[in-house]
Amino acid sequence: MADKRRSGVSTVMSDSKATTKAETDQEFLSQAGVGVLLRGALLKLVEARSEDPIGFLAEHFSNIASETENGPVGGSDGEHHSNVLEQQQLSRALWHIGLAHHSHRSAFNSNTRVAYDLLMQSGSRRHVAGGVKGRVYTELLRGLCSEGGLSVTASAPLLLRIRCHDHEAVPFELFRQGVLTCAVFADYIRKSQCLYAAVSSCPERAADRSLCQAVLGTLQEALETTSPWSDVARYLEASMKISPGKLAQAMAEAQGPDGGGMGPTMDAQEFEDSAAKLFLTRVRIVS
Amino acid sequence: MNSDRFALSFDDYLAEKNVLLYLNDAVTQLLEHKEEYTQFGVVRYFAEYFNSVKNGNHVLFREFNYIKASPHNRASFIRIFWRCFRQIGKNGDLLAAMEYSSLLQLLCPDFPTEMVQNAARIVLIDDALDSMMSFSDFLYSFQIQFYFEEFLESVSVIYQDLLSGKSPNTVIVPTSSSVEQLNSVAEDETKAQEAVESAIFAECIEALCERLKHNHPSPSTVREILANSQRVSFYGFLMAMTKSEEINQDIGALPNKSELLIDPEMDLELERLIAQISVSPTSNSSGSTTGLKELPKKASPRKSLHHRKRIEMESDGSTEETDSSEN
Numbered sequence: 375m376a377d378k379r380r381s382g383v384s385t386v387m388s389d390s391k392a393t394t395k396a397e398t399d400q401e402f403l404s405q406a407g408v409g410v411l412l413r414g415a416l417l418k419l420v421e422a423r424s425e426d427p428i429g430f431l432a433e434h435f436s437n438i439a440s441e442t443e444n445g446p447v448g449g450s451d452g453e454h455h456s457n458v459l460e461q462q463q464l465s466r467a468l469w470h471i472g473l474a475h476h477s478h479r480s481a482f483n484s485n486t487r488v489a490y491d492l493l494m495q496s497g498s499r500r501h502v503a504g505g506v507k508g509r510v511y512t513e514l515l516r517g518l519c520s521e522g523g524l525s526v527t528a529s530a531p532l533l534l535r536i537r538c539h540d541h542e543a544v545p546f547e548l549f550r551q552g553v554l555t556c557a558v559f560a561d562y563i564r565k566s567q568c569l570y571a572a573v574s575s576c577p578e579r580a581a582d583r584s585l586c587q588a589v590l591g592t593l594q595e596a597l598e599t600t601s602p603w604s605d606v607a608r609y610l611e612a613s614m615k616i617s618p619g620k621l622a623q624a625m626a627e628a629q630g631p632d633g634g635g636m637g638p639t640m641d642a643q644e645f646e647d648s649a650a651k652l653f654l655t656r657v658r659i660v661s
Numbered sequence: 662m663n664s665d666r667f668a669l670s671f672d673d674y675l676a677e678k679n680v681l682l683y684l685n686d687a688v689t690q691l692l693e694h695k696e697e698y699t700q701f702g703v704v705r706y707f708a709e710y711f712n713s714v715k716n717g718n719h720v721l722f723r724e725f726n727y728i729k730a731s732p733h734n735r736a737s738f739i740r741i742f743w744r745c746f747r748q749i750g751k752n753g754d755l756l757a758a759m760e761y762s763s764l765l766q767l768l769c770p771d772f773p774t775e776m777v778q779n780a781a782r783i784v785l786i787d788d789a790l791d792s793m794m795s796f797s798d799f800l801y802s803f804q805i806q807f808y809f810e811e812f813l814e815s816v817s818v819i820y821q822d823l824l825s826g827k828s829p830n831t832v833i834v835p836t837s838s839s840v841e842q843l844n845s846v847a848e849d850e851t852k853a854q855e856a857v858e859s860a861i862f863a864e865c866i867e868a869l870c871e872r873l874k875h876n877h878p879s880p881s882t883v884r885e886i887l888a889n890s891q892r893v894s895f896y897g898f899l900m901a902m903t904k905s906e907e908i909n910q911d912i913g914a915l916p917n918k919s920e921l922l923i924d925p926e927m928d929l930e931l932e933r934l935i936a937q938i939s940v941s942p943t944s945n946s947s948g949s950t951t952g953l954k955e956l957p958k959k960a961s962p963r964k965s966l967h968h969r970k971r972i973e974m975e976s977d978g979s980t981e982e983t984d985s986s987e988n
Contacts, residue, residue, distance in 0.1 A: 428714050436712065439707075
C-alpha cells in the first residue's frame with residue numbers, strides 16, 4: 375500500500391512543492407502531532423532496544439494506528455465484530471508483554487500493566503467490574519505459552535493450574551503473576567532442553583538414563599530449597615546446589631566407575647516432562 | 662539473545678541500525694506528499710512506511726541516493742531487481758550492460774550507468790565490455806559492486822598500490838618492514854603478470870576491513886578466497902567474491918545460484934496472463950485487473966512492473982536498438 379502510494383515519488387521531485395514554506399511544514403507537523411508521535415516511538419525504542427528497530431517501529435505504529443482507527447468501539451456490530459476486536463486486543467497485549475524480558479522486572483511489570491489496561495477495555499460495555507475477564511486472561515496465557523515456544527501438551531498442565539473461570543474477574547496482581555509464571559515457565563522449559571542437550575553427548579543418541587536422573591535430582595533439590603531466613607538466602611543456596619560443580623559431581627556418581635556403557639536411555643521428551651513436573655508441583659492452583 | 666546493543670549508547674544504537682535515516686526520510690516524504698499520505702492518518706502512514714522498510718519494498722522507484730543509503734536499502738534493491746527481472750534469466754536471454762542499465766532505471770530512474778559498467782567489468786574481467794551477459798552472472802556481480810561499492814573502491818586503490826610496487830597506504834597497513842620487503846620481492850613479477858601476492862593483499866584488505874567497520878565482507882571469507890591461490894588479480898578477486906556463497910548469504914538478498922530462477926508463483930501468474938491474452942487479445946487491460954482481484958495480496962507496483970517488463974521483453978526480440986534508447 376505504501377509502495378503504491380510512493381510510486382510517483384522519485385520522478386516528481388520537489389519542484390512543484392518548492393513553494394512550500396518551512397513554517398507551514400512546521401505547522402503541519404505540529405498540527406498532525408508528528409513530533410509527539412515520533413517522540414513516543416523513540417521512547418519505546420529506548421526501553422526495548424529491539425534487535426530489529428525497524429520491525430519494532432512498524433509494529434508500534436501499526437498498533438497505535440489500529441487502536442485509534444478502532445477507537446473506543448463497543449460490541450455494537452454484533453458478536454463477530456467483538457470477537458475480532460478481542461483477538462486484536464489480545465495480540466496487542468501479547469506484543470506489549472513481549473517487549474521486555476521478565477528478568478528486566480520493572481519494565482516487564484509496567485508492560486504487563488499496559489496490557490492489563492488494554493484488556494480491561496475489551497468487551498467494552500459488558501465488561502466485568504473489578505478486572506479482566508477470566509476467559510480473556512486464560513486466552514492470553516495460552517497465547518504467551520505458544521509464543522514462548524511451548525507445545526500445547528507442554529503448556530496444558532500449567533494452564534490448568536493457573537487459569538481462571540470464564541466468568542471470573544481477574545485482579546491485576548493475579549494477572550501479573552499468571553503472566554510472569556508463563557514467561558518463566560517457557561524460559562525454564564527452554565533451559566531444560568539445553569540441559570538435556572548437554573547431558574546427551576551426541577545429538578543423535580538418547581542420553582543415558584542414570585545421568586538424566588542425576589541431573590533431574592539435582593534440579594529438584596535446588597528447587598525444593600527452603601530457608602528459614604530469607605528469600606535471598608534461599609536463592610543463594612539454591613544456586614549453589616545447581617552449580618556446575620555439584621552437577622558434575624552428581625553425574626560422576628551416577629556414571630559409576632565403569633565409565634558408563636550402553637545402559638538404558640531417556641529421550642528428550644521424557645526429560646522435558648520430568649523437568650516440567652518439578653516446576654509444576656511448585657505452582658499453586660488458582661481456582 | 663544478543664545483549665551487545667544494550668552496551669551501546671542510545672545514539673550509537675540508533676546509528677548502527679540507521680533508525681534516524683528512516684525517520685528522517687519518513688518525515689521528508691510525508692511533507693512532500695502531505696495531501697496524498699495523510700488521508701488515512703499520519704500514524705497509519707508511519708506504520709505503512711516502516712512496514713515497507715521491513716519488507717524491503719521501500720526502495721522501489723526511489724532516488725539513487727536513498728537506495729544506497731543503508732546496507733538494508735542496498736540489499737532490498739538487489740532483491741527487488743532480482744524478483745522483477747528473473748524471468749529474463751529464465752528465458753536464458755543474454756543482455757548487454759546498457760540493457761541491464763535500462764532495466765535498473767525502470768526501478769530507479771537516476772541509477773548511474775557507471776555502477777552497471779563496473780559490475781559488467783567483473784563479469785567480463787575488464788575486457789570486451791559490450792559483450793552480452795547472462796542474468797545470473799550479471800546479478801551476482803552487480804550485487805557485489807553495488808553492496809560493497811566503497812569497499813571495492815578502497816580495494817582497487819590497494820591493489821593499484823601493490824601493483825605499482827608502492828607500499829600500500831601506510832594508514833591502512835601500519836605494520837612492518839616485512840610487508841615492504843615482500844613487496845619489493847613481488848614488485849618485479851607483478852607488472853608482468855598483472856597480479857599481486859595473495860598473502861599481502863589479504864593482509865591489506867583485513868586492515869581495510871578494520872578501518873571500514875561496516876559494509877565489508879567478513880575478513881575470514883576474504884582470507885579463504887585469497888588462500889586459494891598464490892597470486893591474484895583484482896578482477897580475479899572480485900569474481901571469486903561473486904561466487905562466494907558465504908558472502909551471498911551474509912548480504913541475504915539473493916538465494917544461491919541453483920534456486921535463483923525458481924519462481925512457481927510468477928510462472929503460474931504468467932501462464933494465466935498469457936492464457937487471458939490469447940483468449941481475448943483486445944481486452945488486455947481488463948485481463949490484468951481480474952488478475953489483480955484474484956491475487957489481492959500482491960503489491961501492485963510489482964504487477965505493473967511485470968507488465969512493463971513484458972513489453973520490454975517483447976520489443977527486445979524485434980528492435981533491440983529502440984529498446985535500449987527508450988529507457
